Amino acid sequence: MRVWRRLRAEWRRKRSWREGAVVLAFVQMIIFVSLLTSWAPSQNPELPEESMQRVGNFFIFFTTAADPPDHPWGGDEGAGTGMGKGRAKNADKNANANEAPPVKQEDENDPVVGRGFQDEYVTYRSSYEDLQQGDEEEGNLERPMSDTEEREKPSHQENKGEERVKDEDDSPVRDNVIIGEGDLGIPLPETIDKSLKSDRDSNNTFQALSSSRDYKFKKYNISNPEELLMVDDTRHYFSDLGGMTCFTEGTNIEKTKLRSKKCYCHKHYFGEDCGIPEAVWYGRYKFLYPDTRLRRRTVPRRVVNGLPVNHEFAMFEARMHELYDVVDVFLVAESNYTAHGDLKRLEFFTKFQQGYLSDFQDKLVYINLGFFSSDAKKSGWIADAYLRYYMGTKGLPLLKGLRDDDLFVLSDADEIPTREVIAFLKLYDGYSEPIAFGLRWNVFSFAWKMPSDNSFWNWISGEKEKLTVVNSAATVGMLRRVLLNNTFYIRKKDVWKNQKLSEALEKYQKEGHLVKDWVAGTIGHYAGWHCSWCFSPPNIIKKMDSAQANDKPRWGDYPEKKNIAYITSRLWEGRWFDDKLQLLRVKDSGQRFYAPKYFLENPDLYRSLLYHPGHERNFNQTWKPP
Structure with missing residues (x-):
């Protein structure tokens, strides 16, 4: 034994x-x-036969097929890593013989691409974490157009979609405008006027409408901006149904009345009262339910959306139509100078004066930065951040009656959060702050999106695309008492390393405020859209020239990258300016979250942003919007 x-x-x-x-x-x-x-080195797709493609006043030779060849891995797959607001890493080791001449090699092996400073306070993930947070199949993620048609709009919101006049981006701009005094009184150089004249077109209808109507910016004094009195939102967002209180927009009212046991939620809403949208649910509360500790507010908090602008008119129009009825104030900051320090025209203000988006101007507060900071001349990083700082210090005091529990949402002009996420933040208490948004990341147009990094976890999970995760929102109380009214600090990841801010945060927490950052939005359940470099080729050149001096590589410093034919080839092939990064092709424009609803409702106005250049709507057509 x-x-x-x-x-x-x-x-x-x-x-x-x-x-x-x-x-x-x-x-x-x-x-x-x-x-x-x-x-493994990436391969360049072989291009089929060439034919002539019209872009603006240019004729470029491109393929005749409506669908260009996909990436050799097929579907939405691709090679490469981040760019734009993050850090670009080499996706290929080999260059194809047909590629454009390579960019001059930078000193760094891993240069910051796009607007590099934001690498300090914007993170990107493609995400192994998201693999554990959603179990729906891709087929169930299609966003039907009817989802948002059920929204109840206040009376003053009706017919807003009709206000856009055809080609109003081409409305005339006055020559040699001199605004205000001091730094604002510098006339624009003749060369700038000539470059702008190329974009002008006769638009007598738009001018006639503008001159016959009263609107906020018709007599706006830029040197003495108007104050705005914050008022409470008195609309009813919840319905009482047989002793239950349900979020009207997220609830199947008929089914709930019929069974009268609980709130029956629409497909993409969750929670006991159907008030949690999918981006918030999958981003945070799926694994906390039912102990969410969320409470409905008796009075909705007011929401302020602050954003710096340059020439992002199409995205601004989509923002107004997506968010106007849930955002109380849009704080718009514009400078007479680019981030590079070059004098420029106030394009947004000029168009506002001419009646641009006049039906939305009642919620706009405009802040002008009429000088270029001496510190910004020494550091491009400061130039990139200063406009956001100035927007908070000069803009927030103009909002009278602002309360500590109101919410400030900081966006870049190319980032648009969804209406559903903003409505949730407006109507509930009990979530912590600050809040980051997980946005769908498109490049050049909504036909291309950013591929995931070649990491071990992405290979294991099979993740193909990359999510933009950007710190975006905090209460006005945190902004005032912890962040010193500096709205730029909302986005900066390492802000708590500052001893003064760290001490203020500790005191703020001891008073009972919930402080813990969290992300609303995952891949497939996005909190909005980030459309990077989504412009026509001439406006991409303008963006290149506007980039701050320390943005490396600064594409505006490479003449070969500013060639119209070259830029259009990038938009056609889905290749980044380093000629290495291959973007993912999005073939199905019927996907949920493909693009903001307003763009989809007006495809003829925004066809060049919505579809590939070879799409039947775009082929042999001028760029639209211009």
Whole structure:
């Protein structure tokens, strides 16, 4: 018996060694395969026959097919890593013989691409975390157009979609405008006027409408901006149904009345009262339910959306139509100078004066930065941040009656949160702050999106696309008492390293405020859209020239990158300006979250942003919007 026990124990020990060896070999094999995958060079798709493509006043030679060849891996897959607001890493080691001449090599091996300063306070993930947060199949993520048609709009919102006049972006701009005094009194150089004249077109209808109507900016004094009195939102967002209180927009009213046991939610709403939209649910509350600690507010908080602008007119129009009825104030900041320090025209203010978006101007507060900071001349990073700082210090005091529990949402002009997420933040208490938004990341147009990094976890999870995660929202109380009214600090990740701010935060927490950052939005359940470099080729050149001096590589410094034909080829092929990063093609424009609703409702006005250049709506057509 003892011999038998000894033999059995010896056999068990050897078996455990064998099992451990098998597991170790399997893990090593996975790591080896992932390394091979990350090192594999990408291939350039072969282009079919060429034909002539019209872009503005230019004729460019491109393929005749409505659908260009996909990436060699097929579908939405692609190679490469981040750019735009993040850090670009090499996706390829080889260059195709047909590619454009390579960009001059920078000193850094891993240069910051796009607007590099935001790498300090914007994170991107493609995300292994998101793999654990959503279990719906991709087929269930299609966003039917009817979802948003059920929204109840206040009377003053009706027919807003009709206010856009055809080609109003081409409305005339006055020559040699001199605004205000001091720094605002500098006339624009003749070269700037000539470059702007190329975009002008006769638009007598728009001028006649503008001159015959009264609107806020018709007599707006830029040197003495108007104050705005904050008022409470008295609309009813919840319905009492047989003793239950349900969020009207998220609830199937008929089914709830019929069964009268609980609130029956529409497909993409969750929670006991159907008030949690999918971006918030999958971003945070799915694993906390039912102990969410959320409470309905008796009076909705007011929401202020602050954003710096340059020439992002199409995205601004989509923002107004998406958010106007849930945002109380839009704080718009514009400078007479680019982030590079070059004098420029106040394009947004000029159009506002001419009646642009006149039906929305009652909620606009305009802040002008009429000088270029001396510190910004020394550092491009400061130039990039200063307009956001100035917007908060000069704009917030103009909002009278602002309360500590109101919400400030900081956006870039190319970032649009969804109406559903803003409505949730407006109507509930009990969530912590600050809040980050997980946005769908498109590049050049909504036909291309950013691929995921070649990382081990992305290879394991099969994740294809990358999510923009950007710190975006905090209460006015945190902004005043912790962040010193500096709205730029909302986005900066390492802000708590500052001792003064860290001490203020500790005091703020001891008073009972919930402070813990969280993300609304995951891949497939986005909190909005980030459309990076979504312009016509001439306006992409303008963006290149406007980039701050320390943005490396600064594409405006490379003449070959500012060629119209070259830029149009990037938009056609879905290649980044480094000629290496291959974007993911989005073929199905019927996907949920494909683009903001207003764009989809007006495809003829925004066809060049919505669709690939080879799409039947765009082929051999001028760029629209211009």
